[in-house]
Amino acid sequence: MVFDNLQAFIAMGGYGFYVWLAFGISFAAIAVLVISGLTARRKLQREFVKEQRRQERLAQRKREVS
Amino acid sequence: MWRWLHPYAKPEVVYHLLGRWQPWLSITAALTLGLGIVWGLVFAPADYQQGDSYRIIFVHVPTAMFSMSLYIALAIAAFVGRVWQLKMADWGLAAIAPVGLTFTFISLVTGAIWGKPMWGTWWEWDARLTSQLILFFLYVGVLALYHAFSDQRNGAKAAGILAMVGVINIPIIRYSVEWWNTLHQGATLTVFERPPMATSMLIPLLVSILGFGLLAGALIVQRMRNEILRQELRRPWVKHVLNQDRATELSKTEQA
Numbered sequence: 336m337v338f339d340n341l342q343a344f345i346a347m348g349g350y351g352f353y354v355w356l357a358f359g360i361s362f363a364a365i366a367v368l369v370i371s372g373l374t375a376r377r378k379l380q381r382e383f384v385k386e387q388r389r390q391e392r393l394a395q396r397k398r399e400v401s
Numbered sequence: 402m403w404r405w406l407h408p409y410a411k412p413e414v415v416y417h418l419l420g421r422w423q424p425w426l427s428i429t430a431a432l433t434l435g436l437g438i439v440w441g442l443v444f445a446p447a448d449y450q451q452g453d454s455y456r457i458i459f460v461h462v463p464t465a466m467f468s469m470s471l472y473i474a475l476a477i478a479a480f481v482g483r484v485w486q487l488k489m490a491d492w493g494l495a496a497i498a499p500v501g502l503t504f505t506f507i508s509l510v511t512g513a514i515w516g517k518p519m520w521g522t523w524w525e526w527d528a529r530l531t532s533q534l535i536l537f538f539l540y541v542g543v544l545a546l547y548h549a550f551s552d553q554r555n556g557a558k559a560a561g562i563l564a565m566v567g568v569i570n571i572p573i574i575r576y577s578v579e580w581w582n583t584l585h586q587g588a589t590l591t592v593f594e595r596p597p598m599a600t601s602m603l604i605p606l607l608v609s610i611l612g613f614g615l616l617a618g619a620l621i622v623q624r625m626r627n628e629i630l631r632q633e634l635r636r637p638w639v640k641h642v643l644n645q646d647r648a649t650e651l652s653k654t655e656q657a
Binding site: 336337338344347348349350353354356357358360361364365367368369371372373375376379380382383384 | 438442443444445446447452453454456457460461464499500503506507510511514515517518616620623624626627630631634639640643646647650
């Protein structure tokens, strides 16, 4: 630990604004990347369920007609 | 029979293989990156010239390094896709490009934020910064082309050609600090020389680099699996996989 206390850690020797801005934006960008990957998977899942239901409805209508 | 089976079996095998790697890659990436960043922020000593502002290096250098190596991987995938007509290599473009784009973005932004207190300016149109900005737009172009066509194969082809042509930018970025007078300093880490950096700063930097590399791997694996599912959505094995996911999700909501 090279900082005496929490205040010194946050202040970063006067460069706090720059250091935390850089780390904050980097963290946010990576979070967006992770979340977009997870939601893409969930979207595929939803599309698949929708398609599955459509197929079921079609099959049922076909049975009703015949 | 193998010839007939080959193209159908392969994406499924790769999907499941990557699925086995994914949790391990994600966990080791999170641990290594966490260690590197905390070490860099809290335990590494301040620089005698730059004070604590130099701590941006623990994000800036790893992302800048991988923004270039990921582009080379992108170009290799594009080359394999064009020459051997391997569709999985084409899909790799869609997996690698978003990760490379984000890393390039981070390297540019952290560089600008570091530049303000040290050089007195957020941005300068010098060789290193400009060529890195071009790399950013190359990634954007590859991604846009990939998704711009209704026929996926045409999109992959166009994106692949741009990826291969754009690789010329990589040596320009790498040697820009030697060929031109620029604000940006020379390379800190080289393969054959002992880096001019204190060990107490070098070790957390190396840990960070390893962490970002593992993170890139984990994210590419995640995106590659999504892309395989997306491309093969109408195949029976994908239906089986998604049905299983649906079943586990349903049982989870029932328990809750």
